[in-house]
Amino acid sequence: MSAAPATFYRRVEAALGNPTLQAAVRLSTGRMVANRQAAMAAFPEAESVRDRARAIRAHTIAHLDRYLRQFEANVVARGGRVHWAATAADAVRLVTEIAREHGVRTAVKSKSMVSEEIDLNAALAQAGVEVLESDLGEFIVQLANDHPSHIVMPIIHKSRAEIARLFRDRLQATDEDVSDVPQMTRLARRVLRAGFLHADMGISGGNFGVAATGSLCITTNEGNGRLTTTLPRVHVALMGIERLVPTFDDLAVMLQVLGRSATGQKLTVYTNIISGPRRHGQGPGAGGQGPGGESDGPEHFHVVLVDNGRSSLLGGELAEILYCIRCGACLNACPVYQQLGGHAYGSVYPGPVGAVLTPALRGLYEWHDLPQASSLCGACREICPVRIDIPRMLLELRSETTRIGYTPWWVSLGLSTLATLATRPRLFRRAQALASWATRRLATDGWIRRMPGHLARWTDARDFPAFAPQTFQQQWEARRK
């Protein structure tokens, strides 16, 4: 999953040193949080629907094996094909093989975080398949040779001026083309329309799979998902194995919280439900459009179900992260994400959900820094439409980080010293007296401007208080006498 985590702290530094980035991220996340608040406030059943959405996700994940088999059987019954990818490499190989099997030269793609997770575009390019991103944000990411920095708003880190410059450089845009956002969108649409019409294959993600019918639900705000999945003759949908719901009723519940949580919309503008490839009718008629036939849709419908570490979480302390419906609300609400943007995390999934998901799927050895990137303020848990207790899992991962020996030595030493003292009150009191003496020596007017050792990081930005000459408990005892 993308960048080298060893440079986490360097990326944090870079993000904090980039006021343009911070302003752009703060503006968009703030707007989305406000939109979400307004949408939820105008939705009287919000809390009970969230409870129901959580229950649906919990039930589905608890019985995932059953629903996956049911989903597969129903996709096949409708004429589609299901492929199982245990790893990212398997997923990439399967999609490449599908492209080869159908003689695909060009593909359009609607937004798919799984495709980012498995780094699909690079592999398809190597196999000689040209891929065009059709989500406007992802299109810009692709033009800039960049990575998305948000699950829902991939270019949250870019300013309009940067995009205008990019369009000039890469699309030979004129002054008029980049004069305002509608003009820029129009230019992108001209490029994309040609892509839709010529593509041999459409690649999409999947917001939900409905087990009872084998249907795939894709939500977009630009209509690009609909074009991607209907115009080309082949449609390949990539979906994490956890993205199922049992029935259409359940889907209806999930959609009520997805749009509201992601952008504050009651419903995303385009909600597509795809059940199998184009159906050909019986008897005569062009394109098989006789009775029961369909006038559009792809000839071939493939679903690639990607595990890539997910099944290893089932039944464990981190299984709850599989409830996630990728609305991005926890990113918007997270103060750390708001200060850093998504790239600092270095993983495809940034923000609170990424800080759990990435180490959970890819391992703490490489990704042990991410669970530390939280003040545990709980804003993510509060805003999550399915009430995922992300702080609990960040803590689980921090505990695991200690178990595998990746907690910094000075933190471990500090904590074991604290525990030794805190379980021996007399010793604790002596340590308090020592700390009081030392801090009061260092302090002027009760505050210290520069602490020694690792605590210097505290005093880089704030004064540190001297300890009181006498503890509360000492004063209390004196008062009682």
Place this chain on the structure above:
Amino acid sequence: MSERTGNSGKWPSRPTRVQLLVTCLVDSIAPRVGFAVVEVLERLGLEVEVPAGQTCCGQPAFNSGGWDEARAMARHLIDVFGDRPDVPVVVPSGSCGDMVIHQAPALLENDPQYADRARALAARTFEFTQFLVDVLGVTDVGAVSEGKIAYHPACHGLRGLGAATQPLALLGAVRNVETCPLPEAETCCGFGGLFAVKLSDVSASLLQRKLANVEASGADTLVATDISCLMHMEGGLRRRGSTIRVRHLAEVLADRLTPAGQQTAPDAAATEERS
């Protein structure tokens, strides 16, 4: 499943006696806050016990992944507070409250000797403002204070224990103060325990954002219910050269004017001087 809450209002009758979990930071750095809590509780007719030998609840270790250390400290805390089902424990900190109420029982759930005791302690532990408002049913503690106050709802009290309305109700009943709405009030101040050291730059950037909002509020006093977040914000305000005063809500609630109109703080605070 709903938002997390503390032990609001779960007490059979009006208690007459409480145990104070003073917290290690109040004990070491801000004893005046402990005495303010005692002052308020005694004014409401309660007898306050301070169990001897209390140290740290273990939250710093728990949050940093040192769960064995956190368990040892939680067991010590349980031993110190003893098995007193009829006596509520009051803690002037949302984060220590969250530790005792939610985390310690989970940490010790497989400990044959301590699992039940951890749950019992959790069930009788109350964050200070929730104890006043929900258990005692009091919002007006008779406080007369001064100044223009901005209130920062510290995260663990707010989202860990659901102490959203109680501090505001208490503050609202204090005479002679003006409350100043704090922009982005519910955004974390960036403290986060060892987070402030481990990711000090991110913490500092959140701190500056919070302090800019505090300054924009027009307040001359910043109030919260967690001394940990307060020392982080006070340290930041001092570094900015700000004159905004920083106080725990208990200190405001303990303020009274004498008939002569002179403000008096709880007596013990006068004996406490730094440096």
